Amino acid sequence: MKLTKKQFKQDFEKRLTTKFATDVEKAGPQETLAAVSSVIKAYYSKIWQEDNEYKDETKKKQAYYFSIEFLPGKMLKSNLLNLGILDTVRESLSDLGIDLDAIAQIEPDMAIGNGGLGRLGSCFLDSAASTGIPLNGNGIRYSYGLFKQKIVDGYQVELPDSWLDNGNPWEIRRADKAVEVHFGGEVWLEDDGTGRLMPHYRNQERVLAVPYDTPMVGFENTTVNNMCLWRSEVPKDLDLRFQNLEYMRQTAMLSAELYPDDSNYDGRLLRLKQEYFFVSAGLQRVINHFKNINKVPVTHIADFISIHINDTHPALCVPEFMRILVDEFGIEWERAWNITVKVMSYTNHTILSEALEKWPEEMVKNLLPRIYQIILEIDRRRTADLLPKVGAKLVHSTRIVKDGQIHMANLAIIGSHSTNGVAKLHSDLLKDVELHDFYLIYPERFNNKTNGIADRRWSQIANERLSGVLDETIGKSWRHNLNELKLLEAYKNDENTLERLQAANFDNKLRLAEYIQEHNGITVNPEAIFDVQVKRLHAYKRQLLNVLHILKLYFDIKDNPEIEMVPRVFIFGAKAAPGYHYAKSIIKCINEIANMVNNDKDVADKLKVVFMENYNVSLAEIIIPAANVGEQISLASKEASGTSNMKFMLNGALTIGTLDGANIEIFEVAGKGNYFKFGLTKDEVYEYYRNGNYNAHDIYEQNPIVHRILDAFIDGTIPNISAEGPEVFDSLTTYNDEYFVLRDFNDYVRAQKDLERLYKNKNAWAQASLMNIANVGKFSSDRTIKEYADDIWHVHEKK
Template identity: 30%
Template sequence: MSRPLTDQEKRKQISVRGLAGVENVTDLKKSFNRHLHFTLVKDRNVATPRDYYFALAHTVRDHLVGRWIRTQQHYYEKDPKRIYYLSLEFYMGRTLQNTMVNLALENACDEAVYQLGLDMEELEEIEEDAGLGNGGLGRLAACFLDSMATLGLAAYGYGIRYEFGIFNQIIYEINQRFLNRVAAAFPGDVDRLRRMSLVEEGAVKRINMAHLCITGSHAVNGVARIHSEILKKTIFKDFYELEPHKFQNKTNGITPRRWLVMCNPGLAEVIAERIGEDYISDLDQLRKLLSYVDDEAFIRDVAKVKQENKLKFSAYLENEYKLRINPNSLFDVQVKRIHEYKRQLLNCLHIITLYNRIKKEPNKFVVPRTVMIGGKAAPGYHMAKMIIKLITSIGDVVNHDPVVGDRLRVIFLENYRVSLAEKVIPAADLSEQISTAGTEASGTGNMKFMLNGALTIGTMDGANVEMAEEAGEENFFIFGMREEDVAKLDQRGYNAQEYYDRIPELRQVIEQLSSGFFSPKQPDLFKDIVNMLMHHDRFKVFADYEDYIKCQEKVSALYKNPREWTRMVIRNIATSGKFSSDRTIAQYAREIWGVEPSRQPLPAPDDLA
């Protein structure tokens, strides 16, 4: 098998990242040396790789400065409506490579750095992730800022930075005015007044922040259609009945600049060769790829890019974890915050089931599978910490069992962050989106995997519902209860013991966890997990276990047919355009903020007088 191209080699072949013109390269080298000497006060005798990184960062920044000043001039001249995006988190990730991509400078910078005798990948790895956050909300804010810039909105992101906050509070007055309106709309309904009050009465009075937020906002939206419907039908039903015009839906999205062009250059170019480059800022154009579903050359190109990404990530894993994996195995990935509702435990039960089947019939063919789970747990969340411990303990047993070999590998991806996501998502074959129906607001990782050519196994929850609609349910691996099924089960009463008694494979897995099979030195290590699953599992893992196992068997069956697998991948990529954050922000702008997006480029930043 041929050696996979490095990112640097790929960049030199592709057009979506700009051309490495001779003048560009020469100017960049001069700028690099100028910053090394006069900004950092270093020369090549004493400069460290970190100094070279900063010299390159300043060089790229120079190309932003003129544009920034011209943009500010435009704002002063035209005085457009400003948008201020408030978020506790802005999970920006690394910015150097992203900026080079957006400025179409990457090929020129690659060539300049190469001619200077330096390694671009080494310089990029020096940059730390800008981690002003730890989860989906922070990453969503970063994608939204990217789209606001793409759509020409005069937008700014603001966090919270204060030591002592002193605010005039008239919450009781606001509450009284609000309850007067409720009483006028629903005369005699005293219980409704209690339910909707901004102040929760009791031994200790508390402010209901969600109620305060709805009362003080002119628009309220969910972030996926199913989420918005749940808000209107259950959680905020009273508020919806009072002011139905306030409630909207804005399904979340992701920026294709970072989550395709930057992190998956091979796939970005294969797409550009067929439909041009305009899809980068108009992701709906990906639908043109539907005409290539039966194109053998395109099928081969998409499969080749995926295999190159898998080879590269396999090398990364071997270097980081000293674990050799089979790059031809199915890369089964679940990366997200560790939480009971996201059901990493259901994934664990499937892994153990696969392990038991291999041990029972060691000579039977199984589709090789490498399961990767990654994510952070909140510091005080004991169960999430135990789930991580369980994943690593399963890996310790499975990965060292000679009977299993490389047919099954289990890896916990430590320190999951944006820069690691940019490596694993392009390499994934299968995306695990398996939350209990009705618990995931939207999700954006699911969209990133879809755009990068992974197929989804998931419940009809969050944005999965709309993704399956776009791609067609036949191009998704859907399993498990729907939201209405969960509600019915809640009414009837969920009894884990019923499933334990009825399903032998499930019973075997739970007995292994109870007996210390995966923790021989501490046999009762996972007793809290077993107790939760058996007696007070709010997220009903056992109820979906059987259907999940059957659905995973369908995944393995399709993976045996690479051509059909890739055709399904192409259909998913082609129908992922709806999930661009450009679409999300355009809807916010028009329907809530009262601003019209613009694709009109500003004048070139040459005359700054």
């Protein structure tokens, strides 16, 4: 849009008056943020309205992305950038004595996501709007999100993340589009006199689902898609006899927090209830809109609607869609099933068995009696159909209902026309190993869609300094097409370009160093290698391997305080799930090792360790542009894709990593010498699984360096870990090191030495950094979302 400074100032000052009865001089930061946001919302509302009208009038197919979490980050700068008015608004506010960056900083992160899954969903919504693809999000409007992480005496403490205290300026409550979701009670089928069995219900719990719409503004175009988030409320007409405090509390809990503790039955029941809540509400709204706009029978819905199941949490889309088609529209079962399979598609995000959801039959039967009946019927009919075709073995191994449990991944695969992994290695593992029996039955359904990132946020917003250098060097076409960064390769030997790229990185390191000083009280050397590992804390991601290497360097310094060493700053950011005790123990160990290293005078500036609490999108926007090295060190075959690896690459950091997830594709495009590879391959890992001859204790006994490092966890060398230290020690020795940390240690140390050698050669490092930036185009989520649109959903870009 076109906007003058004069116009914005007028609009802003008028909004302060009409909204808060104040002026620029008297307005507080929250009032200023709210007024700016309100003006921006008014700017895009007309575009949003026109785009909605265009979609309704053209009746083109739309896709709906069902995800238990989204992680959008702050929206103010993103909306300004996408509207093309970021510089105008920044300068206008500056004229009024207001710092846009300071105002943007107080905007809360939308706390409706956890990590990679939610961030990926938000990247996809950003890219879809920016490429003109009609994709809408569907999730839950959590009041408290995951949790706010505090580090107290080295321990993770979880506090409520009440991100809605000052409201969410971007959302619109759509009370007129509220629907009801029903739980529990009794259900039975009766013949309606025409031979059709109709369900009858009694004593059901009623919950009102109210949608809150947040617009997803496309980058310098006329597309504005929608992210619909559902809030649970008590129906207004509910009999007063049922409106007791416990019922009201239970209703509020449905949209209270992301991933409630599932270590007990009540917690697991709440998770299942949440999943059905947003699935049922979302599908009802989608179908209601379809009925109102498309004057064709619902049997044609697959021509207008695509539903995407993001991981197993929304797998109940399959039986709920069947319920609506069969029970509410009276469509015959086989026809309804064919429609459902055409409409549904599924992304698998993990091969970890604990993350492939399974629910006890009795729990589903009691909470969702009609859905349970439909799941049983899906399973029964499929079994009868396939037994003579593929045999009992394949049918049994792929059953939805078996061993007293309902397997949600199986339900999603069977009820969808497409199942994709999120990196080539991951998709191959699904076909060849983890879901091999499904692949034998449905080979045409399996495909790969390597993840990507919303490069506008991770470069143009998070790293304006680097973006400016790129503009000056190769022009601005890369801002619309990340593949245009390939032009940067022509400057690989241009000293001026290399110096400016490294200067941008150094500025970002200074900014991060200031943040660390302010928030952690630790002084770090910006000339040091900033070595960063930021992601969820999980044993398979192997933060422990990083820790063991830090201890090796520490002991090297203690043995020889005069040792020559490139200074290193190791930076961690990670939340552990509240019920994941071992991960929380690792956080405690990292923090105590940091205290030991940072306060040792022998170490001085050679080595620093920083754990940054409450890692989220906004913190990532400060950390990632300052990184020299991104740690992607999961055990080969365990990380489905990873996306922080792509963000690091985009910002010029070099990857040290295993042949896992999307690392493999990053190494391929970055070019030899521009990354640091180490560790077991997927085939070597699976060979260990087959022959069972891995012996971690032998490595401990035979490798004196490993022996010394592990002993530090139990002999008092690392203070204040009397409980956690032995836990880590035992996991790596007594319990045989499940993720082969010790097996990969020596090769990891070798790769770290290679990294240090390259860093000493400033020109060679700068060239490697440039080559990472130049070849990152493949990892734009614009590319990924176009592949989904073309290959799976069959929806088309707005022309």
